[in-house]
Amino acid sequence: MKRILVTGAAGQIGSEIVPVLRKRYGSDNIVAAGHKTVPDRELLEGGSFCQIDVRDYNAVENIIEKHHIHTIYHLAALLSAASEKDPQLAWDVNINGLRNILEAARKFNLSVFFPSSIGAFGPSTPAENTPQDTIQRPTTIYGITKLTGELLCDYYYKRFGIDTRGLRFPGVISYKTMPHGGTTDYAVEIFYAAVKDKKYECFLKQGTRLDMLYMPDATRAAIELMEADPAKLIHRNGFNITAMSITPEDIYNEIKKHIPDFTMTYTIDPMRQAIADSWPHRMDDSAARREWGWRPEYNLAAMTKEMIERLLEKV
Ligand code: AKB
DSSP states (O other): OEEEEEEESSTTTTHHHHHHHHHHHHHHGGEEEEEEOOOOOHHSSSSEEEEETTOOOHHHHHHHHHHTTEEEEEEOOHHHHHHHHHHHHHHIIEEEIIHHHHHHHHHTTOEEEEEEGGGGGOOTTSSSBBBOOOOOOOOOOHHHHHEEEEEEEEHHHHHHEEEEEEEEEEEESSSOOOOOSTTTHHHHHHHHHHHTEEEEESOOTTTTTTEEHHHHHHHHHHHHHHHGGGGGGSOSSOOEOOEEEHHHHHHHHHHHOOOTOOOOOEEEHHHHHHHHHHHHHHHOOOHHHHHOOOOOOOOOHHHHHHHHHHHHHOO
């Protein structure tokens, strides 16, 4: 049986993909590894959890050897706004961390999943129906690390035959763990605020259209790509995937259907607005659909209903 290591396991995507992987492949076959973020009880009690700083190559190697790892979901990274606040740290974690993972993959012949992002695009990228293969001139340090990551993963596949695969995630919306330091965080905060306070102050301006995905679709996409028949993959890294292209007011209007007295105001954060303005509005994900059968299951209405139901159970 394959043993899987998940780095960044206590983060937004990590904390949700680990239970799904444990259920699918057996808890004994999944090693969750976090750094500073404190893991929740489910993560700690549901299987093995260890600490790792992905910038430390020896630590990466030790975990791989100790647990006989075969595949790594490398999710440890700083998000866009956090990266902009500390570009040196962003480079260190997002690039040196990835390089360590890829070098270990080369030594032990491992498969690697790498999450890229809509951040790998920039203002000169076509914003509507953004093609799979197009201009990529990101203007944020986060985007530069994500684009470099895509290229590095392609390089390790072509040069060394390492089985690297990856997705360009849009904003991911979930009710379990809050994202930290992202530009699309508003799309998660808005649900928590609606359920708890019935009001939300949005840091992106009206009309800011971005791609989004509900977490169950995001985790399923990563696993389906890693399980896909390699003979069918023309691309390997940086697959565009999306489920909805929406603005803050689209989410607001959908939430109002469930919470009629919900109100929203806007106080723009110039840094995050500038990041969002440099990203595409709607990606074309037909390559993912064609090559490995990607299909989202949740649209805005289905996601909103479930988000509100789950958050009402939590508060
Ligand atoms: C962020 O906002 O930084 C991330 C992303 C879209 O990559 N959620």
